Each structure stands twice: as C-alpha cells, then as structure tokens.
Amino acid sequence: MLLKQGAPLNEALGAKKVAVIGAGIVGVNCALALQMAGYQVTLIDKQGIGEGCSKANAGHFATEQVFPLGDPSLLLALPKMLLDPLGPIALSPKHFFKAIPWFMQFFNNMRKNKRVSNSAAIKALNKHAIEYYKPLLQAANAEHLLISKGSLLVFEKTKHSDVMAIHQHYQQAGIKVKLLNRAQVLDVEPNLHANINYALFFTEVAHTGNPSHICITLADYAKSLGMVYQQSAVESINQNISSIVVSTTTEQLRFDQCVVATGAWSKNLLKGLGYSLPIEAERGYSLSLALGKNEQPLLSRPVASAERKFIITPMENMLRLSGTVEYAGLDAKANNKRADLLLKNAESVLSKLPEPVSANNNEKNERWMGCRPSLPDSLPVICQAPHHDKVFFALGHQHLGLTQGAITGKLIEQLVSKQTTDIDVTPFCISRFN
Numbered sequence: 001m002l003l004k005q006g007a008p009l010n011e012a013l014g015a016k017k018v019a020v021i022g023a024g025i026v027g028v029n030c031a032l033a034l035q036m037a038g039y040q041v042t043l044i045d046k047q048g049i050g051e052g053c054s055k056a057n058a059g060h061f062a063t064e065q066v067f068p069l070g071d072p073s074l075l076l077a078l079p080k081m082l083l084d085p086l087g088p089i090a091l092s093p094k095h096f097f098k099a100i101p102w103f104m105q106f107f108n109n110m111r112k113n114k115r116v117s118n119s120a121a122i123k124a125l126n127k128h129a130i131e132y133y134k135p136l137l138q139a140a141n142a143e144h145l146l147i148s149k150g151s152l153l154v155f156e157k158t159k160h161s162d163v164m165a166i167h168q169h170y171q172q173a174g175i176k177v178k179l180l181n182r183a184q185v186l187d188v189e190p191n192l193h194a195n196i197n198y199a200l201f202f203t204e205v206a207h208t209g210n211p212s213h214i215c216i217t218l219a220d221y222a223k224s225l226g227m228v229y230q231q232s233a234v235e236s237i238n239q240n241i242s243s244i245v246v247s248t249t250t251e252q253l254r255f256d257q258c259v260v261a262t263g264a265w266s267k268n269l270l271k272g273l274g275y276s277l278p279i280e281a282e283r284g285y286s287l288s289l290a291l292g293k294n295e296q297p298l299l300s301r302p303v304a305s306a307e308r309k310f311i312i313t314p315m316e317n318m319l320r321l322s323g324t325v326e327y328a329g330l331d332a333k334a335n336n337k338r339a340d341l342l343l344k345n346a347e348s349v350l351s352k353l354p355e356p357v358s359a360n361n362n363e364k365n366e367r368w369m370g371c372r373p374s375l376p377d378s379l380p381v382i383c384q385a386p387h388h389d390k391v392f393f394a395l396g397h398q399h400l401g402l403t404q405g406a407i408t409g410k411l412i413e414q415l416v417s418k419q420t421t422d423i424d425v426t427p428f429c430i431s432r433f434n
Helices: 025-036 074-083 093-108 112-126 129-139 160-172 182-188 211-224 267-273 336-347 398-416
Strands: 017-021 040-045 089-091 151-155 177-181 198-202 228-231 234-239 244-248 252-255 257-260 280-290 303-305 310-315 318-327 366-374 381-384 391-395
Touching: 017 025, 017 244, 017 252, 025 040, 025 211, 025 257, 025 391, 025 398, 040 211, 040 252, 074 089, 089 093, 112 398, 129 211, 129 398, 151 182, 160 177, 160 198, 177 182, 182 198, 211 228, 234 267, 244 257, 257 398, 280 336, 280 398, 310 336, 318 336, 336 366, 366 398, 381 398, 391 398
Parallel strands: 017 040, 017 257, 040 228, 089 318, 151 303, 257 391
Antiparallel strands: 151 198, 177 198, 234 244, 244 252, 280 318, 280 366, 303 310, 310 318, 381 391
C-alpha cells in the first residue's frame, strides 16, 4: 500500500478519527490511550500542551485522597471564608452569589450516605491509578518522572488522640499508612522543623519532579505514534448522523468521535450539547523556590501540612509549595498574596529553606495559579454522553487530575471501543446532574 507522504499511519489505514479537546494531563492521557488503540487522534487545545492546571501543580499522585472534599466541618468555616481572602479556603465576595448553586449541591453531598458512596467511587479510581502510568512512562522512556517514595502528612498542634483518629480513618479506608512520632518523622525527613510532632506516612503514593514535563512527554510519545496536535480554541461541538463537527474560531473539523477533556472550562461546551455541568473553578496556587547552585534537595518526598492546608514537593532544581483553595471564578485576576503566604507556611514546616530564599534573593521564585475543575460531589465525569453516542466526557477531576489521568485515559479508550471498563464507571456519568 502506498501511503500519502506525511500522513499518520493510522489515518492512512482508515482508522476512525477522534478529537480530544483539552491538552491537560487528562486529555493527553485520553489521546495517548486512543492512539495506542489504533485510532487517529487529533488533540486540540487553545493554550498549548500542559499549559493549564497541569503546568505547575504539586506533582503529587495522591492516591491516599479518597475522601470527598465536602466535609460537614466546612459549614462552620463559611463565614471566615468570606472574611479572610488569605485563608486556606477563601470565597470571593464578588463571586459569592454566582457560587451559591454550586455550594448548595456541595452541602447536599455532605450527607453521610452521599459521602460513603462518593468515597467508594474515588477509591475505585485511585486504587491502581499509579500502576496505569507505569507502562506508559516505560514506553516513553520516562520512568524517572514517577518517583515512588510515599508522602507525609504532618501535624504541629493537633492532639495525639486526634491524629490517631485520622490515622485510623485512613486505615479503615484501606490506605497503607504509618503513624510516626517526632523522632521517626525527623529520621524520614531530617529537614523538617522541630514544630512537627506527628506525621502520617503514606507509603504507596508517588510524585513527579516535573508535572509539566510528564504531560509534555506523554503527548510527545503520542505524537510519535501518529497523534496530531492542533492549537485552536473550540467554540462548539455538534453531532450529526455520520460525524462530529468541532467548530473552532477559524474552521470546522469533522471527526468520527470526540472526547471533551476541557477541565474547568467545560461548562459552555457541554451546555451547547444540552448538558448541565455544575462545575466550579477551584483556584489553587503554587510558589516554586529555586535551589541554589550545587544545593542538595531539602526533601525526599512530598510533605503536606494538616493544619496549614498546603504541600511541599521536591522537584527538579526547586521546592514547590502548593495549595490553598480560592473560589473566585475563572477570570478573576490571580491574588499573588496567596502564593506568597505559602512561603510563610513553609518556614513553620521546614528547618531550612532554599538558599535564594534565605538570602532574600527571590526573583527566581515563580508564582502560579491554576483552576482546578471541581464538581460538588468530588467525582469526575467519565462517560459516554447519554444523548450523543459519538461524544465522551473526561473532566472535573478537582485535585486529582494528575493522579487519575492514566486510568481515565484507559477508561475512555474502553468506552470509545465499546469494551468492558476496568472499573464500573456508572458513578461518574453526567446523568447524575441531568
């Protein structure tokens, strides 16, 4: 057979054409899984590969996070959220009324039966999530991007009895975790501050030294298999009898099937298809502290603070401080004071900070804000569109987009291929909101 010069092999062989809209870690994994399965994939994004929420996050494969975000204790914190713009959880007064419908559903999911069922669904996604990455990174010659040294959740002032209760809560959920006292904590991470009294050591989680790079690397591997990347802004999706029409700002593109993986920006696209999506941009911040020349890494694994609600991750030539939750909408200007606050928190968790910080030379430190796509039940949407058999959704992974990226890609490939999925995807169907 003569192949058209420059045409991807799958396309030349008549493979079905699939558009994946959204080039964050979830979209990239969907595109890679489908390309590996023999489809001809076009990955489309308005910004660039890994340029959104996947760019400068904590890099934590947080399989231990199996509890929904909606906790009844947050009800008492709501007034403070409105009054303290620099608190661990903040709600912008300007965004308050727009956010009310989302928060009403969020509060509804605090009911015990909802929390139990939602937690079971998260556990099903997280249980083997890291394992789904390993063959992909091996094939891409990038196994070094997955570092399996566990993570710590540290406590400064929490009573021992409360720490024990939290430890037991994780154990009952099937999470591998050890309770450490101060001496044991310092043995594991000698650079932690003397303020730390206890820690939970999650032994089966992982991190990456560069979350942006892991996204780009997997996309490059998909390109090597024939995937095409197109930087375009998608305005609408329409399904007719024979195809999917993806309309960008400049042209109309035809495909056999389409996957929507546009994260916090998904609402309008889905509305155009007739689906309601109660998604909220849960804005998170990071501050990357550059290491000094020849300076040794100050941590071996991610360290999260239970009281301060942030995490420190050792990365390539830097420490990244990440966290906080801000509800202010997609378009509000970043409040860099929230990023700077992370540095103050780090001073109470680490005994030593990187040299540029201690020398008051902060120009190399990078502030960043990303919009986590959060749904009120803490579950993503992973499904075939109920009324569009050629459209599939992979979005709304809140804090766990990196963690659940590879398994989501596999599940989407199985749905597109009409195979039995590795786990039951019923809890993740968009029909729960429609």
